[in-house]
Amino acid sequence: MNSYIKPGDNPLLTEERKKCQFSTDILAAFYHENAQKIKRRHEIYQYYLENKELHDPEPTEFMDRYHRLENAERKVSLLKKHVKKAGSPLGLHYTMMIPTILNNADDEQKAEWLPKAQNLEFIGTYAQTELGHGTNLRFLETTATYDPKTQEFILNSPTTSAAKWWPGNLGKSSNRIIVVARLISNGKDYGPHSFFVPIRDPITHKSLPGVTVGDIGPKFGIPTVDNGFLLLNNVRIPRRNMFMKNAKLNPDGTYISPKHAKLAYGTMVYVRAVMIRTMSHMLGLASTISIRYSAIRKQGEIEAGKGEVKVLEYQTQQYRLLPQVARAWAFEFAGRYTRKLYAQFLGGDVDVLPALHGVSSGLKAVVTHQTAQGIEQCRMACGGHGYSEASGLPQLFATAVAGCTYEGENMVMLLQSARQLVKIASDVRKNQKPTKQNPVTDYLYKTSAATKCKIDQTTDPDPSSVIEAFEHVARRLTFAAFDKLEQLKQRGISAENAWVQCGVDLRRAATAHTRTFIARQFSNGILEMRDLPVQAVLKDLLQLYLFYEVLECDGDLLYDGYVIGQQIEYSKNNVYEALRRLRPNAVSIVDSFDFNDRELNSVLGRRDGNVYENMLEWAKSSPLNKHDVMPFHHKYLGKMMEDARQQSKL
Ligand SMILES: CC/C=C\C/C=C\C/C=C\C/C=C/C(=O)SCCNC(=O)CCNC(=O)[C@H](O)C(C)(C)COP(=O)(O)OP(=O)(O)OC[C@H]1O[C@@H](n2cnc3c(N)ncnc32)[C@H](O)[C@@H]1OP(=O)(O)O
Numbered sequence: 001m002n003s004y005i006k007p008g009d010n011p012l013l014t015e016e017r018k019k020c021q022f023s024t025d026i027l028a029a030f031y032h033e034n035a036q037k038i039k040r041r042h043e044i045y046q047y048y049l050e051n052k053e054l055h056d057p058e059p060t061e062f063m064d065r066y067h068r069l070e071n072a073e074r075k076v077s078l079l080k081k082h083v084k085k086a087g088s089p090l091g092l093h094y095t096m097m098i099p100t101i102l103n104n105a106d107d108e109q110k111a112e113w114l115p116k117a118q119n120l121e122f123i124g125t126y127a128q129t130e131l132g133h134g135t136n137l138r139f140l141e142t143t144a145t146y147d148p149k150t151q152e153f154i155l156n157s158p159t160t161s162a163a164k165w166w167p168g169n170l171g172k173s174s175n176r177i178i179v180v181a182r183l184i185s186n187g188k189d190y191g192p193h194s195f196f197v198p199i200r201d202p203i204t205h206k207s208l209p210g211v212t213v214g215d216i217g218p219k220f221g222i223p224t225v226d227n228g229f230l231l232l233n234n235v236r237i238p239r240r241n242m243f244m245k246n247a248k249l250n251p252d253g254t255y256i257s258p259k260h261a262k263l264a265y266g267t268m269v270y271v272r273a274v275m276i277r278t279m280s281h282m283l284g285l286a287s288t289i290s291i292r293y294s295a296i297r298k299q300g301e302i303e304a305g306k307g308e309v310k311v312l313e314y315q316t317q318q319y320r321l322l323p324q325v326a327r328a329w330a331f332e333f334a335g336r337y338t339r340k341l342y343a344q345f346l347g348g349d350v351d352v353l354p355a356l357h358g359v360s361s362g363l364k365a366v367v368t369h370q371t372a373q374g375i376e377q378c379r380m381a382c383g384g385h386g387y388s389e390a391s392g393l394p395q396l397f398a399t400a401v402a403g404c405t406y407e408g409e410n411m412v413m414l415l416q417s418a419r420q421l422v423k424i425a426s427d428v429r430k431n432q433k434p435t436k437q438n439p440v441t442d443y444l445y446k447t448s449a450a451t452k453c454k455i456d457q458t459t460d461p462d463p464s465s466v467i468e469a470f471e472h473v474a475r476r477l478t479f480a481a482f483d484k485l486e487q488l489k490q491r492g493i494s495a496e497n498a499w500v501q502c503g504v505d506l507r508r509a510a511t512a513h514t515r516t517f518i519a520r521q522f523s524n525g526i527l528e529m530r531d532l533p534v535q536a537v538l539k540d541l542l543q544l545y546l547f548y549e550v551l552e553c554d555g556d557l558l559y560d561g562y563v564i565g566q567q568i569e570y571s572k573n574n575v576y577e578a579l580r581r582l583r584p585n586a587v588s589i590v591d592s593f594d595f596n597d598r599e600l601n602s603v604l605g606r607r608d609g610n611v612y613e614n615m616l617e618w619a620k621s622s623p624l625n626k627h628d629v630m631p632f633h634h635k636y637l638g639k640m641m642e643d644a645r646q647q648s649k650l
């Protein structure tokens with residue numbers, strides 16, 4: 001039933017795979033949405049294996065940034081020949097440039113820019129954040145002043161803090177970019193708008209007059225990406241280079257407002273909506289690496305004299321790793337919802353934007369945070385080898401944790417989600433009904449279905465009792481934060497200051513609300529699976545997810561007596577029971593994520609489980625090992641020891 005078994009694999013992994021009680025093919029197709037996608041994934045991987053020019057000449061962990069970027073550019077240029085969609089130096093081109101053209105360009109602009117972007121005739125990025133401002137877009141300093149005489153915009157960075165700072169692929173790769181700047185026309189400031197701006201010559205790739213651009217230097221991770229800075233000095237672009245699907249500017253400089261004030265933020269909403277799946281994949285990668293490794297790593301005896309056991313036998317190891325698998329699945333279902341909502345928005349339904357913004361901002365924050373935490377758990381669960389770059393986990397963590405910051409700092413995003421909750425609380429207090437159905441927030445209008453939680457000692461529990469418990473917590477925290485806000489305002493504190501004073505409570509309400517949403521999506525999502533053995537595995541994962549989350553918020557559940565201590569004990573037992581049931585299938589479940597060795601990029605997580613011999617091979621690639629004696633040895637340490645020896649002879 002496990003189709004990942006191959007001759008030559010580590011027998012400890014084969015032993016695990018032979019225990020599989022379900023079809024890995026069916027589970028893999030469900031994770032990647034259909035069997036066709038799995039087939040295509042396998043074809044692409046096979047193609048990669050056969051085309052050596054696409055391989056790295058040495059492990060990239062040993063390359064400096066210069067050679068990493070060169071290697072990435074080499075592969076990307078080759079990939080264009082092989083497949084349409086490529087990697088790192090084009091990351092932002094695909095995730096932000098093309099979506100902005102689709103989302104913000106009018107038909108004529110789209111006809112001009114989209115085919116060229118898709119054909120990679122130019123490479124672009126999204127330059128919004130500045131040295132002095134990222135979160136607070138209204139205070140961006142870059143200006144685009146309209147000159148009706150020439151029908152051009154003049155772009156300027158008036159101060160050092162106005163320098164664009166951070167955009168991925170801006171430093172060295174991009175030549176046509178989106179600049180977010182404050183539109184000024186006829187002396188009036190209309191706030192941030194997007195402009196299509198050439199920054200490098202298309203032939204020589206040299207920066208254009210008035211453009212100062214470069215790489216911002218090494219970061220916490222993602223060394224292959226050339227995040228950049230940019231200063232603009234009186235750079236002129238034609239009027240039609242302002243993105244005009246929503247807001248427009250006539251040749252005489254008169255401004256036409258968009259249908260919704262925040263339509264200009266559409267690209268950010270898009271990335272927040274799609275990055276949920278990327279996070280699920282990253283957590284899936286980390287789980288695959290750590291669970292496969294835990295199945296071949298033996299350490300310690302459980303019963304003296306019976307031999308060392310795989311570390312995966314320890315309940316503590318299972319408790320660290322299996323909830324990460326469950327969360328990867330939960331995030332996948334949550335991401336399907338936000339992508340569907342975004343498709344509705346892109347199809348022209350502008351009214352869906354507030355709901356989409358509400359759910360995607362909270363979700364982006366919770367999912368990136370839990371993904372980064374989960375990867376770090378996986379890394380630590382691999383012991384010393386998890387600390388080596390050979391595990392792939394340090395780089396994976398460094399990449400994932402950036403998601404907590406980019407596309408809206410997480411705390412700020414939770415506060416955006418809380419805005420929606422507070423509005424609903426205000427409606428409820430005024431006995432107002434929802435104007436429009438929203439399956440994500442409608443529960444806030446209802447009172448608790450039961451005054452006491454229904455979790456009991458059954459080991460095959462109904463998910464609805466847990467979801468109701470999460471709803472109860474989210475509702476209580478939302479109304480508590482709202483009431484506190486109102487009390488502060490009644491004491492004469494301004495609405496804005498009251499908001500700041502309730503920030504922590506608002507964040508907690510938004511987190512609880514997002515937990516409720518994810519749990520419901522997971523619970524509904526698995527109903528689509530008809531194959532009974534696969535359904536059983538998904539139910540075990542759901543059970544683990546739900547009761548693990550109960551234990552994460554036990555204080556909030558106990559706070560008002562909604563649950564009693566005994567129900568927390570039942571919840572713990574349900575976690576342990578789920579771990580016990582999942583254990584025999586653990587390797588097969590992560591196999592079903594269907595990540596190949598290129599994607600895993602980890603000696604510990606290889607499909608064949610032959611870890612130790614490959615660790616030795618990997619270490620031998622270290623440039624330090626090109627020399628038995630380092631050329632500078634006798635200059636420093638050698639000399640120091642020689643001097644000490646000479647001294648001791650005196
Ligand atoms: C496939 C992709 C996968 C992985 C990614 C891989 C690679 C990419 C890697 C990195 C790319 C990174 C890119 C970037 O980081 S780009 C820069 C991102 N920057 C941000 O996200 C900035 C965050 N700041 C904001 O979004 C806004 O400034 C903020 C929302 C904080 C505040 O905006 P503003 O001051 O204008 O509004 P408010 O007064 O707070 O609210 C007024 C009103 O508007 C509503 N609102 C706000 N934003 C939106 C929106 N986007 N859509 C709809 N509505 C919005 C807000 O809720 C208020 O409503 P109401 O309460 O009804 O008044």
Ligand SMILES: Cc1cc2nc3c(=O)[nH]c(=O)nc-3n(C[C@H](O)[C@H](O)[C@H](O)COP(=O)(O)OP(=O)(O)OC[C@H]3O[C@@H](n4cnc5c(N)ncnc54)[C@H](O)[C@@H]3O)c2cc1C
Binds near residue numbers: 165166168227408409
């Ligand atoms: C790897 C990476 C890639 C990036 N790629 C891009 C890109 O391609 N294009 C681009 O334009 N930008 C990019 N960025 C920039 C990114 O979008 C910003 O860093 C991000 O939006 C956060 O803004 P900031 O840096 O101004 O943080 P700040 O807003 O200064 O945050 C600092 C602290 O202040 C808090 N804070 C700020 N405002 C509030 C508030 N209103 N209420 C409560 N607390 C608040 C935050 O929670 C945080 O704790 C990237 C960043 C990184 C790290």
